[in-house]
Amino acid sequence: MKRPLTVAISPCPNDTFLWGPLALGQVRSPFSLRFHYEDIETLNKLAAAGAVDVVKLSFFQYARLPRGLYRLLPAGAALGYGVGPLLVAQKPLPYPELRNAPIGIPGWGTTAYSLLRFFAPHAENLIAMRYDLLMPAVVQGEIAAAVIIHESRFTYPSYGLVCMQDLGAYWTERTGFPIPLGGVAVKREVPRRWLTRLLRRSLRQAWKGPSLSLADFIAQHAQEMAPTVQKAHIDLYVNRFTYRLGPVGSAAVRFYLRWVQAVISQR
Numbered sequence: 001m002k003r004p005l006t007v008a009i010s011p012c013p014n015d016t017f018l019w020g021p022l023a024l025g026q027v028r029s030p031f032s033l034r035f036h037y038e039d040i041e042t043l044n045k046l047a048a049a050g051a052v053d054v055v056k057l058s059f060f061q062y063a064r065l066p067r068g069l070y071r072l073l074p075a076g077a078a079l080g081y082g083v084g085p086l087l088v089a090q091k092p093l094p095y096p097e098l099r100n101a102p103i104g105i106p107g108w109g110t111t112a113y114s115l116l117r118f119f120a121p122h123a124e125n126l127i128a129m130r131y132d133l134l135m136p137a138v139v140q141g142e143i144a145a146a147v148i149i150h151e152s153r154f155t156y157p158s159y160g161l162v163c164m165q166d167l168g169a170y171w172t173e174r175t176g177f178p179i180p181l182g183g184v185a186v187k188r189e190v191p192r193r194w195l196t197r198l199l200r201r202s203l204r205q206a207w208k209g210p211s212l213s214l215a216d217f218i219a220q221h222a223q224e225m226a227p228t229v230q231k232a233h234i235d236l237y238v239n240r241f242t243y244r245l246g247p248v249g250s251a252a253v254r255f256y257l258r259w260v261q262a263v264i265s266q267r
Contacts, residue, residue, distance in 0.1 A: 011039075
């Protein structure tokens with residue numbers, strides 16, 4: 001392709017670790033890549049609009065896209081065991097009270113939203129917020145509970161919050177599958193095999209041991225996140241499924257997408 005490819009990913013450490021060697025030129029690309037960094041709900045909206053060539057998006061959003069708009073890559077996914085969002089509050093709420101309690105979610109297109117529905121389909125009073133505003137909103141009493149994602153998984157105790165339910169663990173207990181959080185999708189004109197090989201090369205480079213420039217790149221986009229939280233974030237969300245979905249990861253994604261389609265068709 002002669003024009004630059006637009007690549008939209010999150011500024012979270014798992015994405016900047018994975019894509020960093022490419023963005024920094026440590027791994028050569030035969031095509032020019034133009035990167036954009038956005039929160040997950042914005043990425044989902046970009047995907048819905050078909051606004052970028054390559055996008056990291058929630059698997060829930062992928063299930064809702066028009067057929068044929070994007071194709072998933074077999075690499076670059078955030079998927080695994082014990083990696084799901086958490087339902088947190090200042091104090092545990094009885095399960096029946098989740099029906100009317102105001103619960104914050106990180107966006108209507110997120111996998112986190114779908115997992116809350118899987119755990120508590122009766123919850124009706126849901127409020128979408130940017131993911132980094134959720135815990136402060138619980139502390140300030142604006143909402144009773146929140147579904148938190150990304151680095152919030154590691155920092156919620158510092159806000160005085162308790163975990164009511166690990167939604168990813170609940171999914172795995174009920175289905176036996178790892179939880180598919182997000183994946184990389186590409187427009188049909190993007191050479192899928194080429195980008196898959198390139199992304200795996202970038203990840204191998206990062207796994208060799210982050211260079212100073214890569215570490216700075218990750219920290220720059222992680223903003224206020226402590227180095228220990230950055231490392232924990234990468235260690236949790238970048239795993240064997242990120243490098244290659246494989247049979248187990250692919251089966252988990254297929255099962256999840258079928259479930260989402262069934263839930264959507266019932267609404």
